[in-house]
Amino acid sequence: MGKRKFKLDGNTYLLLITILLFVVMYAVGMIVFQNKGFGRLQVFLNLFISNAGLIVIAAGMTIVMITGGIDISVGSVVALICMLLAWMMENKGIGAVPAVIIVLIVGLVFGVMQGFLVAYLKIQPFIVTLAGMFFARGMTAIISQEMISIKNDVFLSWANANIYLPFGGIVNKKGVMLYPYVYPSVIIAIVILIAVYIMLKYTKFGRSIYAVGGNEQSALLMGLNVRRIKLKAYILNGFLCAIGGFLFSLNTSAGFVEQAKGFEMEAIASAVIGGTLLTGGVGNVIGSLFGVLIKGTIETFITFQGTLSSWWTKITIAALLAFFIILQSLFAKAKEKSK
Amino acid sequence: MTRFKKITGYGLFLPILCFILVLLINVIKTPSFFEISIKNGVLYGYIIDVINRASELVILAVGMTLVVASSGGTDISVGAVMSVAAAICCFILSGGQQTTNSYQNPYLLGALVAIIIGIICGCWNGFLVAKMKIQPMVATLILFTAGRGIAQLITKGQITYIRVDSYKLLGGNIQGIPLPTTIFVVIIVVVLANLILKKTALGLYIQSVGINARASRVVGLKSAQIIFLTYAFCGLCAGIAGLMASSRIYSADANNIGLNMELDAILAVALGGNSLSGGKFSILGSVIGAYTIQALTTTLYAMSVSADQLPVYKAIVVVIIVSLQSKEFNKIVINIKDKLVSYKERKKVA
Numbered sequence: 001m002g003k004r005k006f007k008l009d010g011n012t013y014l015l016l017i018t019i020l021l022f023v024v025m026y027a028v029g030m031i032v033f034q035n036k037g038f039g040r041l042q043v044f045l046n047l048f049i050s051n052a053g054l055i056v057i058a059a060g061m062t063i064v065m066i067t068g069g070i071d072i073s074v075g076s077v078v079a080l081i082c083m084l085l086a087w088m089m090e091n092k093g094i095g096a097v098p099a100v101i102i103v104l105i106v107g108l109v110f111g112v113m114q115g116f117l118v119a120y121l122k123i124q125p126f127i128v129t130l131a132g133m134f135f136a137r138g139m140t141a142i143i144s145q146e147m148i149s150i151k152n153d154v155f156l157s158w159a160n161a162n163i164y165l166p167f168g169g170i171v172n173k174k175g176v177m178l179y180p181y182v183y184p185s186v187i188i189a190i191v192i193l194i195a196v197y198i199m200l201k202y203t204k205f206g207r208s209i210y211a212v213g214g215n216e217q218s219a220l221l222m223g224l225n226v227r228r229i230k231l232k233a234y235i236l237n238g239f240l241c242a243i244g245g246f247l248f249s250l251n252t253s254a255g256f257v258e259q260a261k262g263f264e265m266e267a268i269a270s271a272v273i274g275g276t277l278l279t280g281g282v283g284n285v286i287g288s289l290f291g292v293l294i295k296g297t298i299e300t301f302i303t304f305q306g307t308l309s310s311w312w313t314k315i316t317i318a319a320l321l322a323f324f325i326i327l328q329s330l331f332a333k334a335k336e337k338s339k
Numbered sequence: 340m341t342r343f344k345k346i347t348g349y350g351l352f353l354p355i356l357c358f359i360l361v362l363l364i365n366v367i368k369t370p371s372f373f374e375i376s377i378k379n380g381v382l383y384g385y386i387i388d389v390i391n392r393a394s395e396l397v398i399l400a401v402g403m404t405l406v407v408a409s410s411g412g413t414d415i416s417v418g419a420v421m422s423v424a425a426a427i428c429c430f431i432l433s434g435g436q437q438t439t440n441s442y443q444n445p446y447l448l449g450a451l452v453a454i455i456i457g458i459i460c461g462c463w464n465g466f467l468v469a470k471m472k473i474q475p476m477v478a479t480l481i482l483f484t485a486g487r488g489i490a491q492l493i494t495k496g497q498i499t500y501i502r503v504d505s506y507k508l509l510g511g512n513i514q515g516i517p518l519p520t521t522i523f524v525v526i527i528v529v530v531l532a533n534l535i536l537k538k539t540a541l542g543l544y545i546q547s548v549g550i551n552a553r554a555s556r557v558v559g560l561k562s563a564q565i566i567f568l569t570y571a572f573c574g575l576c577a578g579i580a581g582l583m584a585s586s587r588i589y590s591a592d593a594n595n596i597g598l599n600m601e602l603d604a605i606l607a608v609a610l611g612g613n614s615l616s617g618g619k620f621s622i623l624g625s626v627i628g629a630y631t632i633q634a635l636t637t638t639l640y641a642m643s644v645s646a647d648q649l650p651v652y653k654a655i656v657v658v659i660i661v662s663l664q665s666k667e668f669n670k671i672v673i674n675i676k677d678k679l680v681s682y683k684e685r686k687k688v689a
Contacts, residue, residue: 070477117658121665126476127605127615128661130415131654134602138651145645257647265484268477278477309496311488318485322467325478329471 014275042180047296052185053248058270058288060240068213068280069125073132075263080136081245086148086255096154111238119230147256159250185247213280269321354627361634393633394521395580400607400625402576405569411617412475417577419486420460421597424581426490428453429499429591438500454578461574465567490593500590510587549617
């Protein structure tokens with residue numbers, strides 16, 4: 001057997017469906033909103049710009065979901081991180097760099113707490129992270145109930161540093177060549193995404209995450225330290241969550257209590273749409289990236305359309321999540337029957 | 340010692356203890372806590388207020404208890420379903436207008452449709468959990484986020500007001516009766532639920548499905564159907580609670596009705612001594628749990644904690660309770676005890 005056969009099982013199908021869905025949606029958008037400039041490269045890049053934080057958070061969520069767990073606290077943690085950043089920089093006069101380092105540590109601590117409760121006390125991840133969700137949201141309100149906008153120069157210079165691409169420019173009405181640009185947040189997000197992809201695919205830790213999620217019992221019999229791996233997965237997730245929150249705050253430059261509400265749903269939906277199984281053991285951050293892009297495309301649709309309320313984004317995402325969950329469940333049933 | 344064990348072993352020991360603790364704190368802080376006065380033929384007082392305000396939570400907790408017992412998961416969409424039910428009711432009663440001074444449609448129609456919508460939401464959750472075998476929290480997460488969006492769409496993103504006196508009856512007082520109406524609704528729901536569960540075999544079925552769904556199926560119980568039923572019932576409870584919450588503020592506020600109620604309901608179930616991994620359950624425990632939480636909320640409000648800061652304390656309580664319930668925690672405690680004992684023995688030998 002020299003050549004490995006490319007197998008098309010249910011999970012690859014799910015990923016293919018996702019990529020196909022994205023391409024079809026984007027093509028439809030290009031046709032429908034042709035004269036509004038949907039086809040421009042900048043519109044595509046905006047998908048990344050406005051979702052840089054979500055890409056990182058969805059990657060963390062994917063890791064946790066591969067272990068068979070879930071984290072519904074991410075939205076609140078993002079709000080907490082943004083609020084902390086804003087509060088530290090504006091009210092306490094802490095510099096941008098130490099503030100970011102502190103919030104990253106907060107994310108780690110949050111991950112350690114949740115991971116300990118899930119892995120060592122064996123409490124259902126839902127309950128733990130539900131409590132985490134309310135805890136983080138409440139903490140945000142305790143720090144400040146007013147909105148704090150970030151005016152720190154260093155921070156804003158990170159947020160607004162345009163990085164122009166060397167190609168794909170268009171000439172505008174005044175005859176000036178405009179190159180498409182991205183923010184540094186996009187670069188960070190993509191670097192992290194690639195790092196997580198490599199970690200999951202090629203490192204011992206990455207492979208053991210899959211092993212734990214696939215079958216905890218056999219992973220234990222194989223001699224893996226299941227608890228520690230789960231704990232590490234949650235810590236990593238907490239850390240990525242903090243980075244995601246930081247990237248998110250670069251976009252919004254403010255902290256307020258109601259921020260990033262429903263973010264957990266978007267992250268979970270992105271992972272599920274991208275082919276991560278809720279039962280664990282299967283998943284891929286590239287799929288999650290496409291999940292995020294699909295969500296971004298729906299949002300772009302709604303902005304371009306102009307009259308629909310933003311609530312439609314949430315409803316469509318929920319409908320898509322329901323659709324993919326049912327699809328997964330049908331695939332799982334078919335698999336069971338074929339055994 | 341044995342008597343002590345007998346008392347602490349009693350199923351409702353923990354919920355009653357917590358309840359008494361919270362009440363004690365209240366009595367110490369505000370000595371007028373148990374005072375009841377009569378104004379205009381209506382009873383007033385802290386304790387009446389707690390009982391009144393806890394009504395939605397008690398009803399939700401009843402539904403949540405059954406969901407937890409049968410599926411070992413929780414329905415986190417109850418708050419959102421409440422807001423959908425309230426929105427639909429107000430939409431029908433106002434005939435689609437933003438505010439109204441008279442019913443455009445009969446009240447019963449609005450209430451009935453709201454409750455039916457609640458049941459439909461519950462059925463959707465039940466379908467996903469029981470038939471599609473999706474983890475309860477993920478399945479209910481869909482409505483958790485989309486629900487408020489749907490409610491917003493129904494109310495067109497605004498608050499629909501029903502400025503009719505009879506609409507306030509459900510959340511207020513009926514003339515001539517000194518107690519708030521909500522208390523009677525709660526009594527009806529709790530008594531009915533208890534009757535159905537105790538007088539028929541349904542309660543036993545739910546327990547056995549919760550303990551082992553597969554074994555129950557082998558014995559001949561329709562596990563999926565029973566789980567489905569509990570979710571539908573939970574939806575019904577959320578519908579009723581939504582009506583009550585909407586009647587209190589005689590409007591449908593899609594963003595705020597039932598906000599953070601899901602955590603309270605889960606907390607009530609956990610405080611009631613029910614295991615969150617399913618199986619044995621006690622409705623009475625959950626009811627006591629719900630009143631405890633409301634008393635706690637009132638206490639925290641009195642200590643000038645704002646509404647959006649409350650979840651912090653509740654989240655901490657949830658984590659503590661589930662940690663105490665977890666078997667692993669017990670093992671760790673026993674381990675430490677063993678180590679202490681052996682340490683002492685070694686000391687003696689030395």
